[in-house]
Amino acid sequence: MVGPVPNRAGAHAPDQPRRGTSLPAVTTEDPTLPAPVTRAEVEAAGARLGGRVRRTPTVSWEVPLDGGRFPVVLKLEQLQHTGSFKARGALNRLLAAPELPELVVTASGGNHGLAVAHAARELGVPAEVYVPETAPPVKIAGIRQRGATVVLAGSSYAEAAAASSTRAGEPGALFVHAYDDRDVVAGQGTVARELAAQAPDLDTVLVATGGGGLIGGIAAHYAGAVRVVSVETHGTATLSAALAAGRPVDVEVSGLASDALGARRIGGHGFATARATGVRAVLVDTDAVRAARHLLWQDLHVAAEPGGATALAALLSGAYVPAAGERVGVVICGANADPADLGTGVQPAR
Numbered sequence: 001m002v003g004p005v006p007n008r009a010g011a012h013a014p015d016q017p018r019r020g021t022s023l024p025a026v027t028t029e030d031p032t033l034p035a036p037v038t039r040a041e042v043e044a045a046g047a048r049l050g051g052r053v054r055r056t057p058t059v060s061w062e063v064p065l066d067g068g069r070f071p072v073v074l075k076l077e078q079l080q081h082t083g084s085f086k087a088r089g090a091l092n093r094l095l096a097a098p099e100l101p102e103l104v105v106t107a108s109g110g111n112h113g114l115a116v117a118h119a120a121r122e123l124g125v126p127a128e129v130y131v132p133e134t135a136p137p138v139k140i141a142g143i144r145q146r147g148a149t150v151v152l153a154g155s156s157y158a159e160a161a162a163a164s165s166t167r168a169g170e171p172g173a174l175f176v177h178a179y180d181d182r183d184v185v186a187g188q189g190t191v192a193r194e195l196a197a198q199a200p201d202l203d204t205v206l207v208a209t210g211g212g213g214l215i216g217g218i219a220a221h222y223a224g225a226v227r228v229v230s231v232e233t234h235g236t237a238t239l240s241a242a243l244a245a246g247r248p249v250d251v252e253v254s255g256l257a258s259d260a261l262g263a264r265r266i267g268g269h270g271f272a273t274a275r276a277t278g279v280r281a282v283l284v285d286t287d288a289v290r291a292a293r294h295l296l297w298q299d300l301h302v303a304a305e306p307g308g309a310t311a312l313a314a315l316l317s318g319a320y321v322p323a324a325g326e327r328v329g330v331v332i333c334g335a336n337a338d339p340a341d342l343g344t345g346v347q348p349a350r
Helices: 039-052 086-096 111-123 137-145 157-168 182-188 190-198 213-222 238-245 268-276 286-300 306-317
Strands: 058-065 068-076 103-107 127-131 149-152 173-175 204-208 227-233 280-284 328-332
Touching (some): 039 086, 039 182, 039 190, 058 306, 068 306, 086 182, 086 190, 086 213, 103 111, 103 157, 111 137, 182 190, 182 268, 190 213, 227 238, 227 306, 238 268, 238 280, 306 328
Parallel strands (some): 068 328, 103 127, 127 149, 204 328, 227 280
Antiparallel strands (some): 058 068
16 A cells, blocks of 8 residues: 555645535736636637547546545546647637737647647647657657647746747747647646536546646636645646645646646646636655656556556545545646656655
8 A cells, every 4th residue: 555644744624614515716816917707708608619539438536545445536637638638728819819829839838839730739739849859759759649740948837938938929820839829728627627517526637737827717717616636746747836835836846746746836727717717736756756757657557657547646645634534636647758667666755
């Protein structure tokens, strides 16, 4: 069995209302932040996407923890087109535009680039993806295989984004941000739209956070009626830092999950929506992420990248301690990684 459940220092025990009640929204307005993304926008994205995205399955599973097994519902979003939830936001951004652009431009650490390449190919539009030199080769190869032009630029997402700005400013081009865009966030929220129909009795949903597109979209859809918990590694703690500061701030990015969750700061749309709907954040270490990947593969033969397994790591490490009888959903959000290391896991730190 893997990882502790006891309520230890630093663990997050449930302290919010159960499913079916609304959380108190933060009403203090910050003129520097966009308005929170709404459930209506997520619903519109769902109607717009239609059959262009997969309705990914859920599976009920009993997670082996100290003291016994705990039942959860996994949302297997790693089975989405391109191997992550990102296809939803990319397609919604293009479909929401007044007209299709002549060129799609983006910057990405990998998964968003795969998604934009897929969306552009589906809609018959050329795409250029600016990728940091540190991006995993498997993701770069996947972008090229989908017909997009790859431009290597810098060693971080921020440097790749800066390099893409000139090209994106040309007439007829459309820049699709990896996470800080209303239509992208709303598209990612369709994960929760599906999950709510597949598992309507959940009390809590655990979600990995990097740039904030997924957490913002899921929080927008549930709108406080279900507890949404952000899970970040210590090296990618954008939402935790923003909640502490009261605004998005830069963080130092490092560690195992940084290729997928490695934004330097959370996007304004995701932060505004998460804060307004009462999202809480917990932190996990890289050993817990490795253990989560190993357990998913060992128990279920589910292949998840580090970022994709981060939400589960909160349960294994005790960073999030559910109450007895609490109904928990976990989003497995990506699978674009080298499968050779799936069989190696470690015990999370206690």
